[in-house]
Amino acid sequence: xxxxxxxxxxxxxxxxxxxxxxxxxxxxxxxxxxxxxxxxxxxxxxxxxxxxxxxxxxxxxxxxxxxxxxxxxxxxxxxxxxxxxxxxxxxxxxxxxxxxxxxxxxxxxxxxxxxxxxxxxxxxxxxxxxxxxxxxxxxxxxxxxxxxxxxxxxxxxxxxxxxxxxxxxxxxxxxxxxxxxxxxxxxxxxxxxxxxxxxxxxxxxxxxxxxxxxxxxxxxxxxxxxxxxxxxxxxxxxxxxxxxxxxxxxxxxxxxxxxxxxxxxxxxxxxxxxxxxxxxxxxxxxxxxxxxxxxxxxxxxxxxxxxxxxxxxxxxxxxxxxxxxxxxxxxxxxxxxxxxxxxxxxxxxxxxxxxxxxxxxxxxxxxxxxxxxxxxxxxxxxxxxxxxxxxxxxxxxxxxxxxxxxxxxxxxxxxxxxxxxxxxxxxxx
Numbered sequence: 001x002x003x004x005x006x007x008x009x010x011x012x013x014x015x016x017x018x019x020x021x022x023x024x025x026x027x028x029x030x031x032x033x034x035x036x037x038x039x040x041x042x043x044x045x046x047x048x049x050x051x052x053x054x055x056x057x058x059x060x061x062x063x064x065x066x067x068x069x070x071x072x073x074x075x076x077x078x079x080x081x082x083x084x085x086x087x088x089x090x091x092x093x094x095x096x097x098x099x100x101x102x103x104x105x106x107x108x109x110x111x112x113x114x115x116x117x118x119x120x121x122x123x124x125x126x127x128x129x130x131x132x133x134x135x136x137x138x139x140x141x142x143x144x145x146x147x148x149x150x151x152x153x154x155x156x157x158x159x160x161x162x163x164x165x166x167x168x169x170x171x172x173x174x175x176x177x178x179x180x181x182x183x184x185x186x187x188x189x190x191x192x193x194x195x196x197x198x199x200x201x202x203x204x205x206x207x208x209x210x211x212x213x214x215x216x217x218x219x220x221x222x223x224x225x226x227x228x229x230x231x232x233x234x235x236x237x238x239x240x241x242x243x244x245x246x247x248x249x250x251x252x253x254x255x256x257x258x259x260x261x262x263x264x265x266x267x268x269x270x271x272x273x274x275x276x277x278x279x280x281x282x283x284x285x286x287x288x289x290x291x292x293x294x295x296x297x298x299x300x301x302x303x304x305x306x307x308x309x310x311x312x313x314x315x316x317x318x319x320x321x322x323x324x325x326x327x328x329x330x331x332x333x334x335x336x337x338x339x340x341x342x343x344x345x346x347x348x349x350x351x352x353x354x355x356x357x358x359x360x361x362x363x364x365x366x367x368x369x370x371x372x373x374x375x376x377x378x379x380x381x382x383x384x385x386x387x388x389x390x391x392x393x394x395x396x397x398x399x400x401x402x403x404x405x406x407x408x409x410x411x412x413x414x415x416x417x418x419x420x421x422x423x424x425x426x427x428x429x
Contacts, residue, residue, distance in 0.1 A: 157231035157406055157416040161197045163251045166300025168193050178296025181329045189330030191302045191354060195420040196230065196256045205382035206417040206425070207409070208233060208356065208389045209402065210334065212307055213260050215240020220394035227399060229406055230254025233419040235305055238262065238297045239274045247298050256418040258334060259301045261294060263309020271308065278312055284321040291322055295329070302420050303332030307391065313344045320347050327353040332423055334358065336391055346428045354423045359388045363398040371401045382414055387425040
């Protein structure tokens with residue numbers, strides 16, 4: 001038993017010695033394989049693989065990186081790499097010389113041909129927010145900038161503007177007396193539909209000039225239609241020959257058209273306005289029938305006026321039924337103030353009839369100096385009240401003076417406007 005124990009003891013000691021020797025041998029071998037820190041580990045190349053093996057010696061954990069080169073292809077890889085590296089060096093040198101030249105030429109070509117366009121595209125791509133700034137008198141309403149940009153053209157007295165053809169569908173009532181104006185089923189009115197376009201946000205003082213009666217003298221009528229700017233309003237006599245032809249020609253050139261109502265003047269019958277004259281001695285129904293006969297003579301007018309009917313227009317009981325019918329048919333009314341105390345404008349205001357008020361006849365004395373004086377008074381009235389209406393005849397001297405005077409209004413800060421642009425802009429008198 002003692003002998004067996006003695007035999008086992010040396011065996012255990014020998015096993016321990018062998019293990020220690022193995023550990024030392026492995027550690028020394030790993031130290032030789034371990035790369036030097038100064039040089040660092042290069043990246044693997046063709047035919048080379050990296051194997052990281054973690055070996056536990058029982059004492060510490062060492063990370064050993066070995067490079068195993070493949071026998072097959074290693075020599076070939078070196079040869080190819082050498083030849084390839086020479087070609088790559090030459091190509092790199094050539095590219096280093098050529099690329100800057102191409103780059104410089106490309107930039108020059110871009111600057112010459114596309115720089116401005118590219119800059120515009122980049123500018124347009126930048127998001128922007130347009131914030132409207134309201135003026136103190138805007139009432140909180142933001143007005144369209146496109147319309148404002150078009151204002152100088154629309155409100156120029158000389159520029160042609162589109163006019164709605166007459167008669168307009170839905171605004172005509174057929175009758176034995178002819179086509180009578182009426183308010184459309186959609187609420188459209190003749191005085192607005194047949195109006196000359198006007199930019200109503202224009203803050204300049206406005207003057208409307210109404211010339212009439214037209215159609216009595218062919219020469220005077222043609223000269224007024226063709227010689228005066230389209231912003232001048234023309235009032236036609238219902239007794240004119242070829243009335244429809246004159247009215248169509250006037251509207252094609254941008255003139256608003258009014259129809260003169262034959263009303264009894266103060267010196268009737270010595271001064272007789274013609275057929276269908278409305279008289280204070282007639283009952284209202286008879287006068288209304290005469291009114292409808294006048295209204296059916298032509299289409300395309302914005303409203304009515306009377307340039308000489310001071311007696312009839314100055315009698316409230318006579319003028320009131322006429323104004324009521326005019327209002328019912330969607331027309332406007334110009335009180336020419338033919339009488340010193342005309343109540344027509346006040347009557348129109350009472351019933352809600354769109355109206356304008358005359359500020360005087362500029363050629364009551366048909367001379368150059370007298371007309372010039374009246375035009376200065378008209379300008380002053382427009383500056384004080386914001387709006388004024390001048391009334392003129394188609395005398396040659398009047399047409400000459402008007403042409404010269406209208407050309408000065410732009411510099412004076414005054415706009416010549418059609419009569420519809422002054423509807424309800426003046427106070428009753």
